[in-house]
Amino acid sequence: MQHVNSYYAASANQHAPWPQLTDDIRCDVCVVGGGYTGLSTALFLVEAGFDVVLLEASRIGYGASGRNGGQIVNSYSRDIGVIESRYGQDTARMLGSxxxxxxxxxxxxxxxxxxxxxxxxxxxxxALNKRQLEELSAQKADWERYGHQDLELLDAGQVREEIDTQAYEGALLDHRGGHIHPLNLALGEAEAIRKLGGRIFEQSAAVDIKHGDPATVVTEKGRVEASFVVLAGNAYLGNLEPKLAAKAMPCGSQVITTEPLSEAQASRLLPNNYCVEDCNYLLDYFRLSGDRRLIYGGGVVYGAREPEDIERLVRPKLLNTFPQLKGVKIDYRWSGNFLLTLSRLPQFGRLEPNVYYMQGYSGHGVTCTHLAGRLLSEVLKGQAERFDAFARLPHLPFFGGRRFQVPFSAMGAAYYSLRDKLGV
Incomplete structure (x- = not known):
């Protein structure tokens, strides 16, 4: 499989494809998945001197890592106040750090x-209403308690100086946030792995794992024998490990990208070139690309079904935020899957003493995947405390099992979306 027809694929840096695995090989660590979780893990490990093989079923960054909104959003999908109330101060201190x-x-x-x-x-x-603005004020205080001081709370007038829209009551500006071309970040990390001696294979889907010491990962045309295996396929892991598939649900998000805007248009829309996401439960997000296109995403399709008309779903959201862009041409439209957990916190753990997994970032994967790679490398270097702070979190199944997870989740989302519209 090749990359989907996205703006990111069309504007990706020049790169040669990696080979397909066609032999039986040996390594210290076999990483399954060529998205951010797998790339971050492999890069930290090769930096530490491990012999690493990374297997990707299609192309590097094929899944969410090469299709997302490109926003560097701090924290987790559940904020620290919820973590404190549900899991206690000790867990909150570890995750908060x-x-x-x-x-x-x-x-x-x-x-x-x-x-x-x-x-x-x-x-x-x-913030689209006063309730959301109050929540942002509380979030600012919570993040400051955990050491993040680069935050500004903006009132309605100040946010209009940053975003040329009447849609918002105020905002929280995070100077430690930001945005990137996500596929080019993935490709750059893969190239760093290669330069440090790591081996990457594309078009090499894992079809079976034979547990043991060492473990063996089987592909269509080859095998990897490894002291350790890391499962990092996230929403694209499939049923390679059914135990993991039962713990989370793939969901689709949709993105559209406009034609290039004029320099004057772009500087009016977002004068300081910040990225933006709103505070709704089913949130919208947008930013400018390096060549001044507006990249706008939003909505969730539970169960990762492909919408028939992505532009019809997302364009009204774009025009609700920026009515001045009526008539703008949409050059690219695509969808991609992320993995949702019931707790909306990531799931890290062990299937066997030498088989690890990291998944379920619930829409906050760009940053947390990179943290995950560091934590896994710490485990293999003998320090598991930080990894285990996540591994101890309960991995709750969705109500009604896999058959009913989609309708139940959609019902819950409809409830919270109504609350967003009512501002309560």
Whole structure:
């Protein structure tokens, strides 16, 4: 399989494909999945001197890592106040100490390996009503308690200076946020792995795992024998490990990209080139690309079904935010899957003493995947405390099992969407 017909694929940096695995090979660690989780894990491990093989079923960054909104959003899909109330102060302190680490890792990777991915600093959480603005104020206080001081609360007038729309009551500006070309970040990380001696194979889907010490990962045309295996397929893992498939649900998100805007248009829409996401349960998000296109995404399709007309779903959202763009041409439209958990917190753990998994970022994967790679590398170097802070979280099944997870989730989303519209 090749990359979907997205703006990111069309504007990707020049790169040669990696080979398909056609032999039986041996390594220290076999990583299954060529998205951010797998790439971050492999890069941290090769930096530490491990012999790493990474297997990707299609192309590097084929899934959510090469299709997402490109926003560096700190924290988790559940914020720290919820974590404190549900899981206690000790867990909250551990997870809170890592909330902003993923973004720092991305910035350091870009600088260290000179990755050309259109990085721009600054991200905005935009409130559509007074309730959401009050929640942003509480979020600011919570994040400051955990050491993040680069935040500004904006009133309605100030947010209009940053976003040329009447849609928002206010916003929270996170100077440690930002945005990137996500596929180019993935390709740059893969190239760094290659330069450090890691082996990457594309078009090499894992079809079976034979547990043992060592474990063996079987592909269509080859086998990898490894001391450790890391499962990092996330929403695209399929049924390789049914135990993992039962714990989370793939969901689709849709993105459209306009034709290039004039410099004057772009500078009016987003004068400081910040990325933006709103505070609704089913949120919308947007930013400018490096060539001044507006990239706008929103909506969720539960169960990862492909919508028939992505532009029809997303264009009204774009025009509701920016009515001045009526008539703008849409050049690209695509969807991609992320993996939702019932708790909306990521799931890290072990299937066997030497088989690890990391999945279920619930829409906050860009930063948390990069943290996940560091934590897994710590485990294999003998320090599991931070990984286990996540592994101890309960991995709850969806109500009604796999058969009813989609309708029940859609019902819950409809409830919260109604609350968003009513502002309660």
């Amino acid at each position: 890592m909330m902003f680490e993923g973004g720092d890792i991305i910035r350091s990777r870009i600088e260290q390996y000179q990755i050309d991915c259109d990085f721009r600093p600054g991200g905005i959480f935009a």
